[in-house]
Every structure is written in C-alpha cells, then in structure tokens.
Amino acid sequence: MTTLAKSTPWKANWIWGGSEESPRNQWRWFRTSFICPQDLGMLEKAILWITADSRYEAYINGKRVGRGPVRYFPTDIFYDAHEVGHLLRRGEINTIAVGVMHFGVSNFQYLRERGGLLAQLDAFVGNNEMTLVHTGTDWRTSVHAGQDPAISRMSCQLAFAERIDGRKLAEDWTLSAYSDEQWEQATVIGPAGVEPWVRLVPRDIPYLTEEPVLPTRVISLARVVPYQLTAFIDTYHLMKAPGEENANRIFFCGAFATILRLEAETEVKITLHVSGLDVVRLGDRLYTAAELEVEAPLKHIRAQLPAGDHLLLYTVYGPEHGQSNRIGVDGDTGITWRSPFGAEEDGEPMSPFVRIGPSFTYTSIDYIDQDDLFASWEAEKVRFAESIDPLTSLSDVLAAGYPVEGVPHSLANGEDAFMPQFAKRESEVFSVPASLQRLAIASTDPGVVPVFEGGDTEFILDFGKEWSGFLEFELEAEAGVIIDWYGIEYRKDTYVQHTFGLDNTLRYVTREGTQRYESPVRRGFRYLIVTVRGATKPVLIRDVRFVQSNYPAPEIGAFKSSDYKLNQIWDISKHTTKLCMEDTFVDCPAYEQAFWVGDSRNEALVNYYTFGGTEIVERCLRLVPGSEFQTPLYGDQVPSAWTSVIPNWTFFWIVACREYAEHTGNRVFAADMLPKMLLTLEAYLERLNTDDLLDMKGWNLLDWAPMDQPNDGIVTHQNLMLVKALQETAAIAELAGMPLKGAVCIEMAVRLKTAINRHLWSEERGAYLDCIHRGGRRSSIFSMQTQVMALLVGVAEGDRAALLSEYLTATPEGFVPIGSPFMSFFYYETLMKSGHVQWMLDDMRENFGFMLDNDATTCWEMYGHTTMNRANANDLTRSHCHAWSAAPGYFLGAYVLGVRPAAPGWTKVIIEPNIGDLSWAKGTVPLPQGGCIDVTWKADNGQMVSLIVTAPEHAELDIRVPESCAVSIRRVSQLLE
Structure with a gap:
C-alpha cells in the first residue's frame, strides 16, 4: 500500500x-x-x-x-x-x-x-x-x-x-x-x-486508477427539437422538514403550480416525470391519474387551449427520496411560464413555480414502527385531493388556507439537460458522416459536428463497454453554444433506455475558441449522447475521453474453457467487479455508487478470484460498525444518511468478516471485529419473540422476486440467516482465540434452528413457508429462495434436506423461482454443496447468456426475463452493471478450476476440478499473500485425463482427482517482501 x-x-x-x-x-x-x-x-x-x-x-x-x-x-x-x-x-x-x-x-x-x-x-x-x-x-x-x-x-x-x-x-x-x-x-x-x-x-x-478510454464509434446522428419548456423541481428539499442532515424517505401531501401563457390558441402537450402524481389541473379541466396518457414512467396530457394565461397545478404525495421531479411543456405556438409571485423575492431569483403545502409530512425510518403516521398520511392524501380538486385558481388555494410560496430558482429551473433528452417534439435520423466519425479514431483532425437548420444536433458515442470514472473533452466552438453530455447504459436498435431516476448529464456552455474541460463528477455509462444546441457553425471536437477510475487491483485472475460462452460470462463478471470497486465496493457505477453492505459479501468473493484485492475488503468491513450511532442493527449502506436496515445485509457482513479473516489468516482483524459482531447480534436477539424467532420491522429483503417478505413479522429467510450469522461469529471467535465468546452464539443458533423447524415448516407443502405476518397469519407463498437458504445454512436436515435438495433441479409447481443474479449466488453455493455443477453451468448459460445475447458487457442487476415488472419490454433491467450479479467470476474459479482454501491464509489449498460437460479449462487464482495458483485440466468422454498445477512452494496442496488422471505439479519460489 x-x-x-x-x-x-x-x-x-x-x-x-x-x-x-x-x-x-x-x-x-x-x-x-x-x-x-x-x-x-x-x-x-x-x-x-x-x-x-x-x-x-x-x-x-x-x-x-x-x-x-x-x-x-x-x-x-x-x-x-x-x-x-x-x-x-x-x-x-x-x-x-x-x-x-x-x-x-x-x-x-x-x-x-x-x-x-x-x-x-x-x-x-x-x-x-x-x-x-x-x-x-x-x-x-x-x-x-x-x-x-x-x-x-x-x-x-x-x-x-x-x-x-x-x-x-x-x-x-x-x-x-x-x-x-x-x-x-x-x-x-x-x-x-x-x-x-x-x-x-x-x-x-491505495489511490484509484486513472486510465483513459476512447470511444470506439459514433453510432447515430439526428436533428432534434426539444419541448419549448422543460424544468426540474427539487420536491424532496421543498416538501421535507428543514434540514439536510439525513437522506431518509419522506411522505407528504402537497402540490406545485405555475401559469402557462400562450401567444395563440394551440394544442398543449405536458409531460410529467413525477413521483406520487395523483391529479392535474390544466385551466378549467381536472385530470385524474386514470385520465393521463401513460408511457411509464412518464405521464402526458394533451389539451386544446386558447391564447392567454392558464393554471397548471398537480399534486404530489411521495414517498420521495431525493430524486427531482420534472415537467415539460410544448405546443405549436409560443408558450412561456411564469410565477404569479414575480421573478425575484428578497433579491433571490425565483422559478416559475409555486409550492402548495405540504399539508402533512413525515420522515420515514424503516425499522421503527410508524404505522400511525403512515395511516395519517394515507387519510390526508384523500382529504387533500378532495379539498384541492375544486380550486380553479391560486386565489382559491390561498382562500382555502393552504400555504403557497414561490420556489427559488436554485430549486427549480429550466437549466435542465435531462428532460430534453426524452421530451422531444422532433427527431430526424441521418447517416453519420466520416468527418464526425473521426471522433472515434486516433486522428489529428477533429470530429466535425454538423449544424441543422431549425434544430439541434444529437449524436451517440459508443465506448465499447461500460466504464466508470470521469468525462473529459476538448473542443472548438463559438461562444454560447450549449452542449449536453448524457451517459446511458443500454440501447438497442433505435431504442434508448433513459436513466430515469438518474440525471447522468453534464451541460457545458462554450466560450469562443478552443477549450478543454475535465469533469470532477464520477459517473458510469457505456454510451454518451451528445447534443449540440444553438450552434450556427460546426463545433470541432478534438478529444473525448473517459478516465476509467477504480481500485488498483492487478488483473491476476483468469479463466478459459472449451465453452466460449462461459468464457464471455466470466469476462463480463470480472469487468463488472472492476467497475464496482471504487473506494469501497459499490452496487453500480451509474445510478447509486453506494456501498451496499450485503452486496459486498458476494463482491468480495468474486474479487478474491478475479483480482485478489484485500485492502478494499477490509476497508469495507471496518466501515460498517461506524453506523452504530444511527442504529446498533447497522446500516444496510454506509456511510450513508439514509438510516435504513436490511437485517440480512448485516448478517451477510458477519459472514464476510469471517470469510475475510480466514482468506487472509488475519487473526488481529478477527479479534477487532468480534466485539462489533457481538454488539449487533445482541440487538437482533433482543427482537426474538417468545417462540425464539426473529420478529421485527425492517426492510426484510433477500431477492427481487414476488416472494412473501413483509417489512414486519417473522421472515423465514431472515431467521435462517441469523442462524448463519451466529455460526460465523462463533467461527471468528475461534480464529481470534476467544472460543468462549463463540460458545454462546452456538447455543443461540441451536435454539433458533429448533424454533425454525418447529414453527416455519409446512408438512403439507414439504417446505419452509416464507413468513408469518404480523398478527399471526401464516404465509401461503412458498419460494425457492427460502428453501435454498434453509439448505445453505444447514437448518434443513435429514429427510427435509433430502426433499429440498430435489427441489434444486425440479422447482415445485407454484414456488417462486430465483429472481435475480444476486440470489443465484446462494443458489449456486447450494448446488455446489449438492454436487450439481452441470446444473450450475447450464443455469449460467441460460441466464447470463441472455445478457450476452442482448449485447451486455457487464452483468445486469436483474436477468431481464424473470420476475421484474417492467412497464417497457425493452427495459430488461434497471442497472446494467451490478457487481452483486457477478457470481460466475467466483464459481468458475472455485469449482470448475476447483481451487479453494482449506486453511486460513490459503496455507493449504484444495484442487478439485469439476468438469461438467467441458473438455478443458485453465485459469489463475490469486493468493492473498501474493503469488497465484495456475490450473490447467483436460477431460475426455466426461473423465479428467490430465491436470497441471503451478503453485508457490509454501502452499500445501490437497489434490482431489481420479487416480487415472495424470497430475503434474510445478512449484515456484515465493519472494518475501
């Protein structure tokens, strides 16, 4: 370091x-x-x-x-x-x-x-x-x-x-x-x-890398005309109680309004990207949510309006978490908007909007009982809508006693580069000229952006694959040209998946002549949509590059096999993990860039096999207890101002602590973390009910799937993971040389395991039910997720374990299937315990192969063809780069190459390849103390015939192959640092 x-x-x-x-x-x-x-x-x-x-x-x-x-x-x-x-x-x-x-x-x-x-x-x-x-x-x-x-x-x-x-x-x-x-x-x-x-x-x-990446091609060119008016409104700030010290969700009842001034009669089209939209008033007409045109997540209104001033008012209710609401207005004649309160207030410039309310607001904390507040909010929504609906002017609103305030320019204005990306009245496609295509080649001549009469110029740069870092460009232009740079992750043919929920834009206004700009704002994308607005002569772009920035882990890990598709799957898993290694592991380089604690457990394992980084893992694990001042249950993403708890994420953190301590052989780390693990476990054990089951309010999540995992009650997979957390804490206590502290955990794990088998098993369905709802109602939903975790944790034993093992390759009718690549990680772990390597390989080919078939260069948050309820069939997933999905990067090395640790610090290593239907495989697995293990094997007619292993002298090898397999071991000396 x-x-x-x-x-x-x-x-x-x-x-x-x-x-x-x-x-x-x-x-x-x-x-x-x-x-x-x-x-x-x-x-x-x-x-x-x-x-x-x-x-x-x-x-x-x-x-x-x-x-x-x-x-x-x-x-x-x-x-x-x-x-x-x-x-x-x-x-x-x-x-x-x-x-x-x-x-x-x-x-x-x-x-x-x-x-x-x-x-x-x-x-x-x-x-x-x-x-x-x-x-x-x-x-x-x-x-x-x-x-x-x-x-x-x-x-x-x-x-x-x-x-x-x-x-x-x-x-x-x-x-x-x-x-x-x-x-x-x-x-x-x-x-x-x-x-x-x-x-x-x-x-x-260590400091993050800075690696320049150039675009590979210009893939489209168009003349575009945006709506006449577009704007954002920071609803979260305006409807929240004063203070920016937290980032918790808010529930509220309020509205926004503006005056539209039309030069002449025209058909007006209004597009809204608003959370919690219920009713809209445009002039004399009131529109309910059911009457709006829906093009999810957008909603539209069309109305023929005469010249003059018209009130536009719409309600908003939340829940709101900090994203901005957006509005666009267009028509065939001139339209302006204005605030009835003027353009300035106390010397501060004002936007065209006014805020009505909020009449009710509260900040939600997910793991605290706030049912009364939620019920009050639901009731106020109805009352607010009924009282606001008849009001046809702002005078009526004021007379009704609602607070109405002007919205400052700083919190709502038309200097918005995101809304015009999809609020377009015209888009005419042209072929890409060679003079513009020069942007994607190492030419001393600049790329020439053509000028279109009566419209703006839009083109799309393809950087070949997803990247994460900082945008830089150099160009020559006249003064006052607006250039919007907008990063997206996915497009197919003419379809563009806009990053709703993420304003991934940079708006740059040019000065005269040559200029260079290097953005300090981190962002992630594959495609860059560039729109040149207001130019009267061509803009010359001399350089566009993306500075890829990530944790500097050497790319030691490798995997190749006789199956080209599996090789591609491993490659995108590795690239995904690289992009999601910043100063911590992050869920994705685009939408969030957040260190989600539960995600990082799986990401750490993939990293061990692809890059071998250890400092980033220890940093992540040590950050988590820093959230104790917010809650002893520990936050599900840290450091964060959203005080949110996913109990499983804390339990996965405990698992990751044990895995890291054993991976590195770091007993000091084990001793440091043990009291922090015991502290949070004590807080969870206080939430056991009289049946010895974890019964609590929280974000009780395991998978994006229609399983029954309510935010209050007894959730089976959560109880199963608490058993696992107790077992892992006992293991780290042993590693730390404090076995007595672990003995209590083992005792509690046994009690909890007994309670799960007594209360959460259904003899009728031959499976563990998903949950028992608050009040005692037993769930009628059964999911593969719950059964997988019962097998993985070892709560299911004997006949129950045998029965559930059959389900791994034959899902019972009506059971909720695996819903995300994240859940597949635990599914693959369970398959490997049961020896089903071929089933795992086929599952990878089907699910990750679907990503490859749709031009993926990184692993998606969702599979795209399973359980997501998508409003648009082209939106196969939200995030197209999610390291919680990179399971093949671990399992192909650990089980197909067959390289796994058998002692702390990898002082002893198991070499046990699983060949499945492959005829050969080779690869490299990094070791935590430096060096690596190389494995090459060949098979014929389903039998391994040769194995070559290259390993450091200090690593004891436990090679498990058939006697008929020819084994060659090569030893290399280890350089001591």
Whole structure:
C-alpha cells in the first residue's frame, strides 16, 4: 500500500470561505503560492497531506496530483498523502490549488456537515521535516466561477448533476501566473481535530486508477427539437422538514403550480416525470391519474387551449427520496411560464413555480414502527385531493388556507439537460458522416459536428463497454453554444433506455475558441449522447475521453474453457467487479455508487478470484460498525444518511468478516471485529419473540422476486440467516482465540434452528413457508429462495434436506423461482454443496447468456426475463452493471478450476476440478499473500485425463482427482517482501 500516515502534529487549520457554513452544491477554489527554498539539499520527498468536506481535487503548479478523500463518517475523516517533490520548482514561486466540491446535502455516501479544507505540504530532508505551507488565513478562495449550483440532484443516492459555463471558467487558475488578488481571504474554522472532524484517519486503501478510454464509434446522428419548456423541481428539499442532515424517505401531501401563457390558441402537450402524481389541473379541466396518457414512467396530457394565461397545478404525495421531479411543456405556438409571485423575492431569483403545502409530512425510518403516521398520511392524501380538486385558481388555494410560496430558482429551473433528452417534439435520423466519425479514431483532425437548420444536433458515442470514472473533452466552438453530455447504459436498435431516476448529464456552455474541460463528477455509462444546441457553425471536437477510475487491483485472475460462452460470462463478471470497486465496493457505477453492505459479501468473493484485492475488503468491513450511532442493527449502506436496515445485509457482513479473516489468516482483524459482531447480534436477539424467532420491522429483503417478505413479522429467510450469522461469529471467535465468546452464539443458533423447524415448516407443502405476518397469519407463498437458504445454512436436515435438495433441479409447481443474479449466488453455493455443477453451468448459460445475447458487457442487476415488472419490454433491467450479479467470476474459479482454501491464509489449498460437460479449462487464482495458483485440466468422454498445477512452494496442496488422471505439479519460489 502506497498511502502514508502523518507521524507529526498537524500545523494546518481547517479553512472555508463565503458566508454559509454548508452551502448547497458549492464548488469552491482555494490557492496559495510560496517560494520553494533553493537549498533543500537532498530532498527525499515532499508530502501534501490533504482532506476536505466533501471532495477535493488538488494541483501543484497546474498538475493534478490527486482526488479524494475516500468516503467517511464525519467524526473519522480520512486524509491523503500525495508525494509531490518531483513537481516542486526550487527557488521559484510554486502554487498549490485545490478545488473543493461541497455537496451541502446528505446522500447515500455522505453525511452533511460544513464545508472545509485541510492541507499541509511537508518536505523531508534526511531526518528533518520542514513544513513549507499549510492552510490558514494566507490562503485565498473563490466560488468556482463557471459552475452553476442551481442544478438538479443526480439521484437520491448521489449529489448533483453538472452545469458549467465555459465563458466564466478560468482554465489557468491552478498556475502560479494566475492572479487571485480579487479572491477573498480564507476563513479559519479551527485546528486539526476541530468538530465535526474530530479524528483524522490516514487513507486505508491505495489511490484509484486513472486510465483513459476512447470511444470506439459514433453510432447515430439526428436533428432534434426539444419541448419549448422543460424544468426540474427539487420536491424532496421543498416538501421535507428543514434540514439536510439525513437522506431518509419522506411522505407528504402537497402540490406545485405555475401559469402557462400562450401567444395563440394551440394544442398543449405536458409531460410529467413525477413521483406520487395523483391529479392535474390544466385551466378549467381536472385530470385524474386514470385520465393521463401513460408511457411509464412518464405521464402526458394533451389539451386544446386558447391564447392567454392558464393554471397548471398537480399534486404530489411521495414517498420521495431525493430524486427531482420534472415537467415539460410544448405546443405549436409560443408558450412561456411564469410565477404569479414575480421573478425575484428578497433579491433571490425565483422559478416559475409555486409550492402548495405540504399539508402533512413525515420522515420515514424503516425499522421503527410508524404505522400511525403512515395511516395519517394515507387519510390526508384523500382529504387533500378532495379539498384541492375544486380550486380553479391560486386565489382559491390561498382562500382555502393552504400555504403557497414561490420556489427559488436554485430549486427549480429550466437549466435542465435531462428532460430534453426524452421530451422531444422532433427527431430526424441521418447517416453519420466520416468527418464526425473521426471522433472515434486516433486522428489529428477533429470530429466535425454538423449544424441543422431549425434544430439541434444529437449524436451517440459508443465506448465499447461500460466504464466508470470521469468525462473529459476538448473542443472548438463559438461562444454560447450549449452542449449536453448524457451517459446511458443500454440501447438497442433505435431504442434508448433513459436513466430515469438518474440525471447522468453534464451541460457545458462554450466560450469562443478552443477549450478543454475535465469533469470532477464520477459517473458510469457505456454510451454518451451528445447534443449540440444553438450552434450556427460546426463545433470541432478534438478529444473525448473517459478516465476509467477504480481500485488498483492487478488483473491476476483468469479463466478459459472449451465453452466460449462461459468464457464471455466470466469476462463480463470480472469487468463488472472492476467497475464496482471504487473506494469501497459499490452496487453500480451509474445510478447509486453506494456501498451496499450485503452486496459486498458476494463482491468480495468474486474479487478474491478475479483480482485478489484485500485492502478494499477490509476497508469495507471496518466501515460498517461506524453506523452504530444511527442504529446498533447497522446500516444496510454506509456511510450513508439514509438510516435504513436490511437485517440480512448485516448478517451477510458477519459472514464476510469471517470469510475475510480466514482468506487472509488475519487473526488481529478477527479479534477487532468480534466485539462489533457481538454488539449487533445482541440487538437482533433482543427482537426474538417468545417462540425464539426473529420478529421485527425492517426492510426484510433477500431477492427481487414476488416472494412473501413483509417489512414486519417473522421472515423465514431472515431467521435462517441469523442462524448463519451466529455460526460465523462463533467461527471468528475461534480464529481470534476467544472460543468462549463463540460458545454462546452456538447455543443461540441451536435454539433458533429448533424454533425454525418447529414453527416455519409446512408438512403439507414439504417446505419452509416464507413468513408469518404480523398478527399471526401464516404465509401461503412458498419460494425457492427460502428453501435454498434453509439448505445453505444447514437448518434443513435429514429427510427435509433430502426433499429440498430435489427441489434444486425440479422447482415445485407454484414456488417462486430465483429472481435475480444476486440470489443465484446462494443458489449456486447450494448446488455446489449438492454436487450439481452441470446444473450450475447450464443455469449460467441460460441466464447470463441472455445478457450476452442482448449485447451486455457487464452483468445486469436483474436477468431481464424473470420476475421484474417492467412497464417497457425493452427495459430488461434497471442497472446494467451490478457487481452483486457477478457470481460466475467466483464459481468458475472455485469449482470448475476447483481451487479453494482449506486453511486460513490459503496455507493449504484444495484442487478439485469439476468438469461438467467441458473438455478443458485453465485459469489463475490469486493468493492473498501474493503469488497465484495456475490450473490447467483436460477431460475426455466426461473423465479428467490430465491436470497441471503451478503453485508457490509454501502452499500445501490437497489434490482431489481420479487416480487415472495424470497430475503434474510445478512449484515456484515465493519472494518475501
């Protein structure tokens, strides 16, 4: 690991600027210049120690040296150590420049505190350490001149989309020659250790990669005309009780309204992308939800309206989680919208919208009983609709006593690049000229974007496969041209799957001439839709690239076999896992980028076999107990401001802790984590009922499938996983040398196992029922998911186990089938326990093969042909890159190559290939202490005939093959570091 810990006290102070402690979506620049001493002698190194709230990009003399920090809980913020000695100019003026993105809102990877920057540059000469510069009042700061903070959230999980005005952007602000005399003096917040960042923690993983990726082709060109009016409205912020410190769901009753002004009579079309939409009033007409045209998730209204002003009002109820609502208006004559309250209020620019209400709102916490609040909300929805329906003007609304307030421009405006992507009145397709196709080849000539009369120019870049990182481009244009960059994951023929729920856009306004922009906002996509708006002459694009950024794990793992489709499946599993390894494992690089705790257990196992990374796994596992201040049940995604609990995710975390401790042989880790595991288990065991069953409220999830897993009651798979968690805690106690602490867990596991078999088994169906609902009603639904977990955990024994084992390859009629690749991981584990390798291979070919048949380069969140209720048949899944789905990356190495650990730290290794219907296979499995094991085997007529194993000298091999198989073992020496 290349990161460092600071061994001497900090001299730097936390600094910020402006009048607000935590401004919404503010990008702020910081600079200082200094003369680097000429006589530094034998300079060994110079370290820039740095961290910021929320994220930073640091530069030395115009050269970017790093991004950070890694995600953190505010009380324990991580700092970075960048070696920058090679960038310093001795005897000359040097400049440190830092761009800080402060979110100002909480999300699923950040808990809101105040903005701040802490930095210190130390030089090391021999045994002497010299501080050259540190943050304080001598630093200058300015709000980023070209960034518009009045933009929509990317998603409820992320911060904000991006709008940059190149006319205001100073590209040279990181250089010493730039003058910052007009910038303000930075304000000192306090020394290192000041609240809220009371503990500074050295970065615990290496820095992420930065690997340029170029597009492979331009695949379409079109002239497009968007709706006349489009806008976003930040409903979550406007309807929520004051405060951005949490990101929990809200339930509310409210409405939004605006005035449409028509120049002449025309047919008006209104498109709404609104959660909780119930009724819409347009002029004198009231539309119920049933009367709206539905093109899910969009809803449309068409109405012939005369010239003049018309009220547009629609209700919204939630639940809302932070995504922005959107509206588009179009017609054949001029249409404008306006607020009845004016364009400015107390000096603040206002949007055309007003907010009505909310008449009722509450913040939901999923694992706490809030049934009374929910019932009140349901009743208020009915009352609110009945009372608002007859009101035909804002005067009527005010007279009825509803609060009506103007919506600030910062929370709703037409500077929205996402709605125009699908709110189009015209789209005319053209062939792609060679001059534009140059964008996708290494040519010194620029790509030429043609200009269309009476419309904008849209083209789509294909980057060949999905990627995760940062967008960069260089172009030449006239001033004032709007260029929208919009990343998507999937298209087929002429169909585009828009990222509803994710505003994956960057809007850039050009200045005159050549310009370059490097986005600091992480995003994921395969295709990039580029729309050039308002150009009168061709835009010349000289460079478009995507900087792929992920955890720097070497691509050691390999798998090849006689089945080309299985090879492709393994490849996309590996690529998916790579893209979902950031500063933690993340569920996906596009929609969320969130560290979901349960997902990471499976992702860690796939990583062990494809990359061999261990530091990222330990970092993830150690982060989880940091959510204890929110709940002792631990959060299902961390660090996050959504206080949400999926009990199984905590149980999977316990499993992952044991697997990591054994994978690495790290007994110190086992001892560190044991008390944290016992703490959360105690909280869960307090929720056992008198029958010794876990009976609780929570997000009681296992699979995206129509199984019976209510959010309150006795859920069978959850009780099964609690047994597993208790068993695994006992195992880690043994590894930590504290077996007595594990003995209590074993006792509780036996009690719970007995209770499950007594109360949750159905003799009539020969299976475990899915749940017992709150109040005692036994579920009539039986699922394969529940049976799989009963077998996997070992709760089903004897005749019951034998019966359930038959179901693995012959699902009983009426049983809910496996619904997602995530659940398939546990299904495959159970198949391997039962020796059904051929069944597993066939399942992979069918389900993952369907992805390949639909041009997948990464594994989907869902299979696409199973249980998802899709409004559009072309939307085969939401996320097209989800590492919880990458099971083949593990199972093909662990069971087809047959390489598995037999002792902590892989000091003993099992080699037990399963050939199925394959004639050969070969591959590489990384080892946690370095090195790898290579396996090559061949089979003939279903019998293994030869096996070649290459392994380090220190690894004891347990080779399990037929006696007739020719075995060759090659040993390599291990280099000790």
